[in-house]
Amino acid sequence: MEYTSPELLTINSARLLRDGDVVFVGVGLPNLACNLARRTHAPNLVMIYEAGVIGAQPARLPLSIGDPTLVSGALAVCSMYDIFALYLQRGNIDVGFLGGAQIDRFGNINATVIGEYSHPKVRLPGSGGSMEIAAWANRCYIITPHQKRRFPERVDFRTSAGFLDGRQEREAAKLPGKGPLAVVTDLGILEPDENGELIITALHPNATLDQARANTGWELKSTPELRITASPTEEELRILREDLDPQGIYLEGGG
Amino acid sequence: MNKVMSLSEAVNKYVHDGDLVYAAGFTHLIPFAAGHEIIRQGRRNLVLARATPDLIYDQLVAAGCARKVIFSYMGNPGVGSLRIVRAEIEAGRLEWEEYSHFGMISRLQAGASGLPFMPMNPTAAGDLERANPNHRTVVDPYGGGSVVVVPALKPDVAIVHVQRADIDGNAHIWGIIGEQKEAAFASSRVILTAEEIVDEGVIRSDPNRTLIPGFIVDAVCHVPYCAHPSYTQGYYDRDNAFYLEWDEISKTSEGVRAYLDEWIYGVKDRAEYWTRLGPEVHSRLKVTTRPSAVVDYGNY
Numbered sequence: 001m002e003y004t005s006p007e008l009l010t011i012n013s014a015r016l017l018r019d020g021d022v023v024f025v026g027v028g029l030p031n032l033a034c035n036l037a038r039r040t041h042a043p044n045l046v047m048i049y050e051a052g053v054i055g056a057q058p059a060r061l062p063l064s065i066g067d068p069t070l071v072s073g074a075l076a077v078c079s080m081y082d083i084f085a086l087y088l089q090r091g092n093i094d095v096g097f098l099g100g101a102q103i104d105r106f107g108n109i110n111a112t113v114i115g116e117y118s119h120p121k122v123r124l125p126g127s128g129g130s131m132e133i134a135a136w137a138n139r140c141y142i143i144t145p146h147q148k149r150r151f152p153e154r155v156d157f158r159t160s161a162g163f164l165d166g167r168q169e170r171e172a173a174k175l176p177g178k179g180p181l182a183v184v185t186d187l188g189i190l191e192p193d194e195n196g197e198l199i200i201t202a203l204h205p206n207a208t209l210d211q212a213r214a215n216t217g218w219e220l221k222s223t224p225e226l227r228i229t230a231s232p233t234e235e236e237l238r239i240l241r242e243d244l245d246p247q248g249i250y251l252e253g254g255g
Numbered sequence: 256m257n258k259v260m261s262l263s264e265a266v267n268k269y270v271h272d273g274d275l276v277y278a279a280g281f282t283h284l285i286p287f288a289a290g291h292e293i294i295r296q297g298r299r300n301l302v303l304a305r306a307t308p309d310l311i312y313d314q315l316v317a318a319g320c321a322r323k324v325i326f327s328y329m330g331n332p333g334v335g336s337l338r339i340v341r342a343e344i345e346a347g348r349l350e351w352e353e354y355s356h357f358g359m360i361s362r363l364q365a366g367a368s369g370l371p372f373m374p375m376n377p378t379a380a381g382d383l384e385r386a387n388p389n390h391r392t393v394v395d396p397y398g399g400g401s402v403v404v405v406p407a408l409k410p411d412v413a414i415v416h417v418q419r420a421d422i423d424g425n426a427h428i429w430g431i432i433g434e435q436k437e438a439a440f441a442s443s444r445v446i447l448t449a450e451e452i453v454d455e456g457v458i459r460s461d462p463n464r465t466l467i468p469g470f471i472v473d474a475v476c477h478v479p480y481c482a483h484p485s486y487t488q489g490y491y492d493r494d495n496a497f498y499l500e501w502d503e504i505s506k507t508s509e510g511v512r513a514y515l516d517e518w519i520y521g522v523k524d525r526a527e528y529w530t531r532l533g534p535e536v537h538s539r540l541k542v543t544t545r546p547s548a549v550v551d552y553g554n555y
Contacts, residue, residue, distance in 0.1 A: 027333055050356065051281050051431045063495045064333035066282025068488050071430045072545050080281055080306065080434050081364050084357040089376055108380070112353075117386045123341045127383065128307075128328035131355035135378035161380040173379040174400065 003232050005145065005186040006251045007240055008204060010036060011232045012184045013097070013143050022046040023095040024088065024133055025056075027065050028250050029143050030097035035244050036236060046075075048093065050129045052083045061245055084129065088136050091176050096137030098130050098180070099144055102155040105218045106196050107142065107162025107180035109134065110155035117157060127159050134160030135175045146185035152217040163196025170196060187212045189229065193221070202227040257422045258475045262448060263524065265474035266292045269412050269444045275302040277363075277410040277442060278311055281433030282332055282493075285485035286416040286448050287311050288478050288525040294318040295519060304410060306359045306434060307332060310484065310501050313339040316349060317511045318519070323350035325408075327359035334498050338505040353387055358405050360434050365407035366441030374402035413442035415467065416481050418490065419457065420449040424472025427457075427464040430488025436466045445471055448478040450490050461550065480529045483540070491540040 003011075006029060013033035017023065019042040025034050035058070038045045047056045051066040055075025062070055071077055078086070087093060100109035101124050111130055115121030134140055144150055162180045163170045170179055180198075183190040188203040199221040200212050205228060213220045245251045260268075270276065270293055278286050290311040293301070297320075303312045304325035309332065315321055317339045324340060331337050343349035354362065357375055365373040374393070377400070384390035384403065394401045415435050420426040424447050428435055439445050447467070452475065458465055481487075484494035484501075504510040522528045529537075 051283070052433065053431065064282050064493065064498070066332070066431050066433075067493065068283070068430060068486055068542075071488060077429075077431060079432050079436065080356065081360045081437060084360065089357070112383070117382070119347070120345055123329070123344045125328050125330035125336070126326065126353055127355040128330075129356045131378045131380050131383065132357045134380065136376070157386075158380050158382040161378060164379060170379065173377065175377075175379055 096133035142183040146187040167196030262476040274411040279438035283431040284416040288481040362408035363437040367437040410442040412444040413438040419451040423469030425469040426467040
């Protein structure tokens, strides 16, 4: 079956979730991935939105992080301070999803600025909750298109911590979260090696290692045996297209 | 005490040039009508604080009301870039002060609690802490490691939109409650806008839903549809189409000028604005009902 690049990203992200995970969800592809997982292999997934909504069961596709459909039928709603303090800082979040303009060799993310901070060439939205999610969620996953400009050797600004300058540095910082455990791209999946450096461990069907290397800003290493991810199934695509994003707001384009 | 007044009177009385303003609401209950009134009254040199500046601060900056923004996520939620604020920052014409979401609301929490600062666990992403020296690190006096601290945020005036309030300003809020309560308690003055003004008995029938007590409120304004294009849970939906439209409008200064002229300077108040939006928008934003189960407090 044919599928778009956002569909590929969403489906492979959904497969990383485990049943019972408590997930800090963002809008867009992470939201779709979580809802897909909930309707397939992870029916007991608990979705938490940084707007302060716990156990959301959105009846329609939320178009912003504070969409009212997240509230109606949710388990609980709390203040923004409580969601960050009691839920995230306290260590109650299993999984966080992250994205950003730049992701570097050690999984550090820039969502703040291109160029110099005080004289920005391009001013990006900034941290939002990503600084804390990257540090405190037990597992983090990054979803991003695989493009050279998005994968520099070093980010211009470290908005959120991956493995800093190597795994030992993150371990020395004693952060409760394990850091970015996978980067899902439209070419494959990158995972940190023993030094915290992102290496490619899986390719999607039809993608090649050369393609991945050509679109990465550092010398991309790979595992000796590259896994090939399973193609999106008809069922996964059906749920995404018919139930979750019937208008193709997030899933079309970029295909 | 009856604090009911028009929004125009409240802004005139309680929002001054140079004030630090916190118009609250994390995507929900954003008091757009108050932002528009501030623009109409031509306030200048405001410092605008919000976790998410949203379109309300994009419009205030476009109208020349602000000298500085304090924020933690500067985007058009669900759409992309917040064009005006971003362009002004890139051009060096607008000061800014930046935090993570947790840093921003920790500042408010400190302000609301009467504390000088608030501690947070470290995140190891040091660049923002270096870029904004309001972040400091202190050693945990009880042993262990160190914590990052941020200073209390104490706005001159908070503007908070609510579903219902009585004439004294005791206010019920439900749905996403964001930082409404903290903004109100942190600020010197509080302007409340409400979809409905209700009898005190309605408030007393469900005291757990009262987030803001009347005695910290200065003005109570009855402003139905105050939050459009944001929304009020249970009253009307978010106008996502307008959030997309603003992305187009804000691409050119002519577009922005035309918008301000038609929808802010060209209307007297929110009632006229709402009428001008027309029946198609009204019906698109209608919501059907989904009441909670009744809570019984017991008769003691």
